[in-house]
Amino acid sequence: MSTIYLYADEASWQVLSDSRQKVALIGGDFGYGNFGDVLQHLNTIRFAQKMKGYATISVMAANAIGVSGFPEWARSTYATDAVVYIAEYPLVLDEKSPKLKVVGEIRNLAAVHLYGGGFLNEMWGNYVISVVEYFLRLTPGIAYFISGQQVTSPYHHVLIDHLKKFPPRIFGVRDEISLNWLREIGLESNFSFDDATEVLIDLAQRSGLKREGGLLLHLNSSDYTANDSVDDGLAAELLTLKATAAAATGVTVFQAFRDARQEVLDSTETIKRLDVQFPFYDVRVVDLVGLIFEQGGEGNGRAISGEFGYSCSYHVALWLQLAGIPCWLKSSNGFYSQKSRALQVTQDLTSFLREPRLADHASNLERRVAWRSLLQDEFLKLDEVNNVCRIPDQAGGPAPWPFFFKGKPTLQERLANSMADATWQRQRAETAEKALERTTANLPGESSNSGVSGAH
Numbered sequence: 001m002s003t004i005y006l007y008a009d010e011a012s013w014q015v016l017s018d019s020r021q022k023v024a025l026i027g028g029d030f031g032y033g034n035f036g037d038v039l040q041h042l043n044t045i046r047f048a049q050k051m052k053g054y055a056t057i058s059v060m061a062a063n064a065i066g067v068s069g070f071p072e073w074a075r076s077t078y079a080t081d082a083v084v085y086i087a088e089y090p091l092v093l094d095e096k097s098p099k100l101k102v103v104g105e106i107r108n109l110a111a112v113h114l115y116g117g118g119f120l121n122e123m124w125g126n127y128v129i130s131v132v133e134y135f136l137r138l139t140p141g142i143a144y145f146i147s148g149q150q151v152t153s154p155y156h157h158v159l160i161d162h163l164k165k166f167p168p169r170i171f172g173v174r175d176e177i178s179l180n181w182l183r184e185i186g187l188e189s190n191f192s193f194d195d196a197t198e199v200l201i202d203l204a205q206r207s208g209l210k211r212e213g214g215l216l217l218h219l220n221s222s223d224y225t226a227n228d229s230v231d232d233g234l235a236a237e238l239l240t241l242k243a244t245a246a247a248a249t250g251v252t253v254f255q256a257f258r259d260a261r262q263e264v265l266d267s268t269e270t271i272k273r274l275d276v277q278f279p280f281y282d283v284r285v286v287d288l289v290g291l292i293f294e295q296g297g298e299g300n301g302r303a304i305s306g307e308f309g310y311s312c313s314y315h316v317a318l319w320l321q322l323a324g325i326p327c328w329l330k331s332s333n334g335f336y337s338q339k340s341r342a343l344q345v346t347q348d349l350t351s352f353l354r355e356p357r358l359a360d361h362a363s364n365l366e367r368r369v370a371w372r373s374l375l376q377d378e379f380l381k382l383d384e385v386n387n388v389c390r391i392p393d394q395a396g397g398p399a400p401w402p403f404f405f406k407g408k409p410t411l412q413e414r415l416a417n418s419m420a421d422a423t424w425q426r427q428r429a430e431t432a433e434k435a436l437e438r439t440t441a442n443l444p445g446e447s448s449n450s451g452v453s454g455a456h
Helices: 010-016 035-050 070-077 125-138 155-165 176-184 197-206 230-242 245-249 267-277 288-292 314-322 334-342 349-354 362-380 411-441 450-455
Strands: 005-008 021-026 054-061 082-087 105-107 109-114 117-120 143-151 170-173 210-218 251-255 283-287 305-311 327-329 388-390
Touching: 005 010, 010 054, 010 070, 010 082, 010 105, 021 035, 021 105, 021 125, 035 054, 035 117, 035 197, 035 288, 035 314, 035 362, 054 109, 070 082, 109 125, 117 125, 117 155, 125 155, 143 155, 143 176, 143 334, 143 362, 155 176, 170 176, 170 362, 176 334, 197 314, 210 245, 230 267, 230 349, 245 305, 251 267, 251 288, 251 305, 283 288, 305 314, 305 349, 314 327, 314 334, 327 334, 327 349
Parallel strands: 021 054, 021 109, 054 082, 109 143, 117 143, 143 170, 210 251, 210 305, 251 283, 305 327
Antiparallel strands: 005 082, 105 388
């Protein structure tokens, strides 16, 4: 993004201006409600708050706000000290909008932590890196940490430019492929495993997740998964799953996204697309983001169990594996093939159903403990800062634009607006062309009517 505008609610605004040392947390979770991203964010908040004296600033997107009460909900439910919302243009906020105010400064920003996710690729990498660089430029020389990253080729060649400008104190990746690609271009990194690891294990215990009969199912046919061919791909695999003894015992469907945007096609949205091709009529649906934020501690639902899982989500698959349940991760492009290899999914579906193989993460968990100790040591080495990060004036930037809640305008509305705008532009061009013709017609010597005009 060429310009960034910062907003915060009143409680967050007060935190930004107090004297505490602060760390800005930027990563996969910009507030859109994705299971794995939310967990990575929560785990990073909890880790940072263990570092004595640090207040956490969670960075989210203004267009991820779905309801007016979201800022207060997010700050309290994530248990983060402050949330800063970013926008690509100045927001026009009215009485129906969330109660946000422009951020003018951040006091004592000591570090930026780019926590995990699968976004360092050509789809999302430039966006996230631009946000990180914006915060690093607020006070040059502050500490920079990176953890839990999946770097997807060829983006590792783009990433090197960012790392040359802003070398991190420590850089952790979640899979061996990323580790090797970075090494090939001369960048040394550490193996951190996944940034959601600890909370995934905790959630498995809290929800009673266990291996005991039944099929555990997660679907996603959003564009980035390349699972869009429901007619001959996903539908056929679901029929194969229906024929298993596990499915006959019971089917649990996981909804991993809590997101109003129409371009997000998680389990329930994919089932709708499948229409008559969805072969199950009696399923239990578990909202995973709701499960994360269940306030009752032990949850208000039944324990979750299954013989094995079939997933279109890396983090759903990892969650099941860490709970001792074999899970097959569908991979329809290079991005997901890398995820599959990281989760040791090497069987095709037929082989997996014949003999489900459970991934062994023992070594990864050991290396995760070592990484967390290393990251903690780096945090504890930091000297206190005494700075005031003044948010630069964006005069001359884009024009202010009304605030829209997440999912608004819808795809249909955007298409209609686009068509209306195209019609308006065409009519405007036609009007201008006719006006030009009239003007030209009245110029001496430029038309057959010029003599008549001259006679007057």
